[in-house]
Structures are given as C-alpha cells and as structure tokens.
Amino acid sequence: MRWLFFALSVWGTIHPMSYFIAWFQANTWDIMAMVDAWHANAASSGLVWDLTIAxxxxxxxxxxxTVQTRHWVRLIAIPATFGIGVSCGLPLYIFIRMGQTDATRT
Incomplete structure (x- = not known):
C-alpha cells in the first residue's frame, strides 16, 4: 500500500506539470498570467480555493x-505541496509517514 502512495505522488507531479508546462510554452513563462488564468471564471476560482485550503x-x-514525532523528513511534503501541488504533497506525506510507522513497529 505504501508504494501505491509513492506512485500517486509521482503521478501527481508529472501529470499536472505536463499541463502547466504546455500552458507556459503556449502563453509565455509569466507566472502572474497563469494566476490570472486560474481565476478566469467562478468554477476555476472555486477549484483554486479548494486546493489552497487543502x-x-x-x-x-x-x-x-512533525513537531510531535520529530521525524523532520516529513517536512519535505510542504514545499512539494506548494511547489508542485497537493496531488504530489499529500501522497508523498502519506508515503513517508507509512514508512516511518512501519519502522517503529519492528
């Protein structure tokens, strides 16, 4: 099960990034233009806020x-979430957490 979450984090990196890169190549590499595109209508703005809150x-x-367990490697999920997306950060965090939980059982 743990490796399924790793696969989801890889997929959550590659699949969305392929769309972002294609958009940048077609529309210039201006991040503010992409942010404007995210808020093109109420549906896309709702999705942006949904993902931001998540x-x-x-x-x-x-x-x-992390503060409770002192497993500092878990913090890597934060830049993964904001730099890539929740589709990468969440499964990555679960993958790391499951590995550390398995290690404490043995």
Whole structure:
C-alpha cells in the first residue's frame, strides 16, 4: 500500500506539470498570467480555493505531526505541496509517514 502512495505522488507531479508546462510554452513563462488564468471564471476560482485550503490543512497536519514525532523528513511534503501541488504533497506525506510507522513497529 505504501508504494501505491509513492506512485500517486509521482503521478501527481508529472501529470499536472505536463499541463502547466504546455500552458507556459503556449502563453509565455509569466507566472502572474497563469494566476490570472486560474481565476478566469467562478468554477476555476472555486477549484483554486479548494486546493489552497487543502494545501493549508495539509501543511498544518504535517507541521503538527512533525513537531510531535520529530521525524523532520516529513517536512519535505510542504514545499512539494506548494511547489508542485497537493496531488504530489499529500501522497508523498502519506508515503513517508507509512514508512516511518512501519519502522517503529519492528
């Protein structure tokens, strides 16, 4: 099961990035133009806010558990979430967490 989450984090990196790169190549490499495109209509703005709130919730969870457990490698999920997306950061965090949980059982 753990490796399924790793595969999801890889997919969550590659698949969305392929769309972002294609958009940048067609529209210039201007990040603010992409942010404007994200808010082109109410549906896309709703999706942006949905993902933003999920990213903040994940960040709070990561920080809270990391402080408790002192498994500092888990913090890598935060830049993965904000630099790539929730589709990478969440499964990556679960992958790391499951590996550390398995290690404490043995």
């Amino acid at each position: 990213a903040v919730a994940l960040t709070i969870w990561v920080i809270g558990e």
